Amino acid sequence: MNKQHFIEYLKFALEAKLQEAVQAANSAREDATHEQSAAETQYDSLSIESAYLAQGQSERVDDAHKAIKAFDSIYELCPSESIVIGSLVSCENEEGDIFWYFIGPTEGGLKLDIKNTVVWTITPASPLGKVLMNKKVHDEFEWTMHGATQEFEITKIL
CATH class of the missing domain: 1.10.287 (Helix Hairpins)
Structure with missing residues (x-):
């Protein structure tokens, strides 16, 4: 990406x-x-x-x-080692499925389909945004999707 x-x-x-x-x-x-x-x-x-x-x-x-x-105001922010507003984040679950999120200042829930890759905009105030903020590459977290709790690893922060 x-x-x-x-x-x-x-x-x-x-x-x-x-x-x-x-x-x-x-x-x-x-x-x-x-x-x-x-x-x-x-x-x-x-x-x-x-x-x-x-x-x-x-x-x-x-x-x-x-x-x-x-x-x-966030487009020009330099990449950070940890997740901040303006980070484009890739997370992978245990099955190898990859999910992309962009941490934005607003417009949570905005879905973009870029060359068959879905990227969701989330805000730091959202439940997932709160979990992701300040995490780093290779950090793991649990998240419930579709009624099942899954383990995720942060694989990229752009």
Whole structure:
């Protein structure tokens, strides 16, 4: 796995998420201000619901901008011997299955498929992030996946 290559995919995914949020916010704003959204009776709540949706979508746009800014600050961090924010980590279980994780400042749960390799973004606040933080190559840890506790070894930190 090439970390620089991963970062390019991540930047693209964050930009795509921002564009999706912008489009949704624009659409919700148009719906909220459309003449058919005007209340016809005191019980007609369509315009209020549309306004709330537009506000929520605008907050998604703000969150996407904040995420891009937060990630921009970690792209240039030098590799570390231990897992920190900005580390790209490979873990191997007892069966030889390899799992890749990127420790990000935000956007936990973001899944990237890079040349048939899945990389999950996790945060230090997540349960797995808490376990991984500050560990080093060859450190082992237990983790429950799919209802079964497995032993993992950290094989790479990029």
